[in-house]
Amino acid sequence: MSDGSPPTAPAPAATSPTAARSAVVVGGGLAGITAALALADAGIRVTLLEGRPRLGGLAFSFQRGELTVDNGQHVYLRCCTAYRWFLDRIQGAALAPLQDRLDVPVVDVAKPVGRRLGRLRRDPLPVPLHLGRSLAAYPHLSLAERAAVGRAALALKGLDLADPTVDTQDFGSWLAAHGQSARAIEALWDLVGVATLNAVAGDASLGLAAMVFKTGLLSDPGAADIGWARVPLGELHDRLARKALDSAGVRTEVRTRVTSVSTNDNGGWSVRVPGETLSVDAVVLAVPQREAHDLLPPGALDAPERLLEIGTAPILNVHVVYDRKVLARPFLAALGTPVQWVFDRTDASGLRTGQYLALSQSAARDEIDTPVAELRERYLPELERLIPGTRAAEVKDFFVTRERTATFAPAPGVGRLRPGARTKAPGLYLAGAWTATGWPATMESAVRSGVSAADAVLGTLGRPRPRHLFEFEEAA
Numbered sequence: 001m002s003d004g005s006p007p008t009a010p011a012p013a014a015t016s017p018t019a020a021r022s023a024v025v026v027g028g029g030l031a032g033i034t035a036a037l038a039l040a041d042a043g044i045r046v047t048l049l050e051g052r053p054r055l056g057g058l059a060f061s062f063q064r065g066e067l068t069v070d071n072g073q074h075v076y077l078r079c080c081t082a083y084r085w086f087l088d089r090i091q092g093a094a095l096a097p098l099q100d101r102l103d104v105p106v107v108d109v110a111k112p113v114g115r116r117l118g119r120l121r122r123d124p125l126p127v128p129l130h131l132g133r134s135l136a137a138y139p140h141l142s143l144a145e146r147a148a149v150g151r152a153a154l155a156l157k158g159l160d161l162a163d164p165t166v167d168t169q170d171f172g173s174w175l176a177a178h179g180q181s182a183r184a185i186e187a188l189w190d191l192v193g194v195a196t197l198n199a200v201a202g203d204a205s206l207g208l209a210a211m212v213f214k215t216g217l218l219s220d221p222g223a224a225d226i227g228w229a230r231v232p233l234g235e236l237h238d239r240l241a242r243k244a245l246d247s248a249g250v251r252t253e254v255r256t257r258v259t260s261v262s263t264n265d266n267g268g269w270s271v272r273v274p275g276e277t278l279s280v281d282a283v284v285l286a287v288p289q290r291e292a293h294d295l296l297p298p299g300a301l302d303a304p305e306r307l308l309e310i311g312t313a314p315i316l317n318v319h320v321v322y323d324r325k326v327l328a329r330p331f332l333a334a335l336g337t338p339v340q341w342v343f344d345r346t347d348a349s350g351l352r353t354g355q356y357l358a359l360s361q362s363a364a365r366d367e368i369d370t371p372v373a374e375l376r377e378r379y380l381p382e383l384e385r386l387i388p389g390t391r392a393a394e395v396k397d398f399f400v401t402r403e404r405t406a407t408f409a410p411a412p413g414v415g416r417l418r419p420g421a422r423t424k425a426p427g428l429y430l431a432g433a434w435t436a437t438g439w440p441a442t443m444e445s446a447v448r449s450g451v452s453a454a455d456a457v458l459g460t461l462g463r464p465r466p467r468h469l470f471e472f473e474e475a476a
Contacts, residue, residue: 020045021043021044021045021281021282021461021463022044022045022046022047022279022280022281022282023039023044023045023046023047023280023281023282023283023284023457024046024047024048024049024269024271024278024282024283024284025039025046025047025048025049025283025286025431026049026258026261026283026284026285026286026295027049027050027057027285027286027287027291027431027432028048028049028050028052028055028056028057028252028254028286029055029056029057029058029059029286029432029446030056030057030059030083030086030237030433030443030446030450031057031286031431031432031433031446031447031449031450031453032048032050032057032284032286032287032431032450033048033055033086033237033241033245033450034082034086034431034446034447034449034450034451034454035284035286035431035451035453035454035457036245036248036250036252036450037089037244037245037248037250038450038451038454038455038458038466039284039454039457039458040245040248040249040250041248041466042454042458042463042464042465042466043463044282044457044458044461044463045249046248046249046250046251047250047251047252047253047278047280048245048250048252048253049253049256049257049258049271049273050252050253050254050255050256051254051255051256051257051258052254053254053255054234054238054254055237055238055241055242055252055254056233056234056236056238056241057237057446058071058072058406059071059072059074059233059237059443060233060234060237060238061232061233061234061235061238062234064397064399066350066351066352067321067349067350067351067356067397068234068348068349068350069319069345069349069401070229070232070233070234070345070348070358071233071317071401071403072315072317072358072360072401072403072406073228073317073341073345073358073360074229074233074443075195075226075227075228076096076226076227076228076442076443076444077216077223077224077225077226077227077444078098078220078222078223078225078227079215079216079219079220079223079224080227080442080443080444081444082444082447082448082451083442083443083444083447085447086443086447087236089244090236090240090241090243090244091240091243091244092235092236092240095229095230095231095236095240096227096228096229096230096231097227097230098225098226098227099225099226099227100225101121101122101124101222101225102120102121102122102222102224102225102226103120103121104119104120104121104226104331104332104333105117105118105119105329105331105332106118106119106120106138106140106187106191106332106333106334106335107332107334107335107386108139108140108187108334108335108336109334109335109336109337109382109385109386110335110336110337111139111140111336115139117139118137118138118139118140119134119137119138120138120191121134122134122221122222122224122225124221126221127218127219127220127221128153128154128157128218131217135149135150138187138188140187140188140335141183141184141187141188142183145180145181145183148178148179148180148181148184149180149184149188151178151179152175152178152179152180153213153217153218155178156210156213156214156218157214157218159206159210159214161207161210161211161214161438164415164416166206166207167205167206167207167208167412167413167416168205168412168413169205169206169207169412170201170202170203170204170205170206170412171189171193171201171202171204171205171206171209171210172185172201172202172203172204173202174206175189175201185201186335187335191333191335192212192213192216192217193209193213194340194363195333195340195341195360195362196212196216196440196442197209197212197410197440198313198315198362198363198406198407198409198440199313199362199363199409199410199411200363203363203409203410203411204410204412205410205411205412205413205414205415206412207415208410208414208415208440209410211439211440228331228343229348230347230348231348232348253273256274257273257274258272258273258295259272259273259274260272260295261283261285261295261296261297261428262297263297263425264279268280268281269281269282269283269427269428271283281427281461282427282428282429282457282460282461283428283429284429284430284431284450284453284454284457285428285429285430285431285432286430286431286432286449286450286453287432288405288432288434289307289308289310289408289432289434290307290308292307292430292432293307293308296423296428297425297428299424299425300423300424300425300428301419301423301424302424306416306417306419307417307419309417310408310409310414310418311408311409311411311414312404312405312406312407312408312409313362313363313365313405313406313407313408313409313410313441314364314365314368314402314404314405314406315360315361315362315364315402315403315406316361316364316367316368316375316400316401316402316403317358317359317360317361317400317401317402317403318358318359318361318375318379318398318400319345319356319357319358319359319397319398319399319401320357320359320379320380320383320395320397320398321354321355321356321357321395321396321397321398322354322355322356322357322390322393322395322396323353323354323393323394323395323396324354324389324393324394325346325354325355325389326357326387326389326390326393327342327344327355327357327387327389329344330343330344331343331344334386337382337385337386338361338378338379338382339359339361339379339383339386340359340360340361340362341359341360342357342358342359342383342386342387343357343358343359343360344357345357345358354396359379359383368402368404369402372399372400375400376398380395380398406441407433407440407441408433408434408441410440410441415436418434418435418436418437419435419436420435420436420452421435421452421453421455421456422456426460427457427460429453429456430449430453431446431449431450431452431453432446432449433445433446433449435449435452437449437452
């Protein structure tokens with residue numbers, strides 16, 4: 001009914017800062033969840049589409065009988081400020097606490113009993129003194145090797161990560177040129193680097209390796225304190241994430257695979273899924289690089305074939321359930337054995353009797369397709385060498401999980417292949433740990449990419465950044 005006043009024409013959607021705007025996020029991993037939450041928090045109508053039956057991407061859980069099993073062991077560091085923001089945003093920080101202080105037991109099974117245990121831990125001192133006492137007492141290196149490590153660390157701290165030539169060099173050659181013995185690389189640099197980069201030093205970009213060590217060990221005394229989920233990853237990255245998305249007003253659809261992304265006649269975007277076409281103002285492709293390549297419309301990137309040049313690296317996870325407790329520590333790292341890192345997942349899995357250990361085997365290209373029976377023959381004796389308590393214990397279950405494309409390969413030169421969040425197609429953005437975040441393929445990189453994509457969308461749509469979204473930048 002008219003009140004007698006003249007009608008007011010609505011402002012065009014493209015120019016009105018208050019008009020409802022919409023976006024589709026393709027992919028429900030950490031990058032996609034982050035982008036969706038950030039956009040919804042800024043008042044954007046968001047639909048999140050995920051082809052799998054769950055959220056979480058490559059950091060998820062599944063049921064095996066009465067056990068709730070993580071597909072792999074995922075950890076983060078205190079310096080991972082974006083992932084810590086993500087945990088706070090989904091109200092999950094208390095379920096994945098950090099160590100009070102970095103403390104990593106390192107067991108070398110090749111040494112005589114009584115000399116096998118070393119520790120990498122920090123003192124409450126400024127950088128680099130916080131690691132001085134630990135390095136001076138580290139029994140797995142000679143006195144000369146320990147001194148050489150200190151000199152290499154100082155040289156690493158002085159590298160300019162903005163120099164593009166740093167990315168083209170391999171970390172192993174740089175370490176050798178700076179006096180690092182093969183033993184030092186194995187017992188220290190690769191001990192940390194393989195777990196964070198998913199590559200041995202000789203296969204890793206110096207730029208990415210330097211970023212890991214500079215940020216984690218040489219930036220702040222507490223930067224390398226380790227955090228991990230005390231609950232199944234699905235509790236965090238699926239249940240709590242979906243609850244946060246629902247509360248933010250995001251429409252979340254799983255088991256929904258996007259078949260095409262294209263511009264429409266209104267200057268917006270059409271996203272096609274079986275039985276429906278969504279018309280929106282912006283699209284974020286938060287999917288692996290090959291899937292992104294297949295969905296990109298022509299002209300979106302100058303050289304889309306570069307996405308296919310970004311290699312992938314596998315991670316193998318070995319899961320062993322014993323009839324009794326065999327390991328008193330929550331985790332340990334190993335030398336002198338194929339075993340890399342061992343984590344106690346008993347409580348998180350819901351196991352009521354015995355103990356459940358998970359072995360995280362990064363850079364596992366040589367073993368990723370090895371049959372389970374062969375892996376059992378290889379790893380159970382190694383666990384007996386490493387953990388004495390396993391020798392009298394009965395193995396109740398043994399199984400493996402394989403992520404053949406767990407991460408992008410951090411090879412020298414990969415930096416030039418990683419695109420930023422913006423494409424040449426207005427309204428189309430990229431997210432994923434493989435994009436140009438400056439980080440290796442970690443949960444931190446995934447969350448940072450989601451933030452970058454959301455920021456780009458908001459800038460294009462003329463929406464302000466929600467202040468809380470960027471609190472982690474201030475904490476970094």
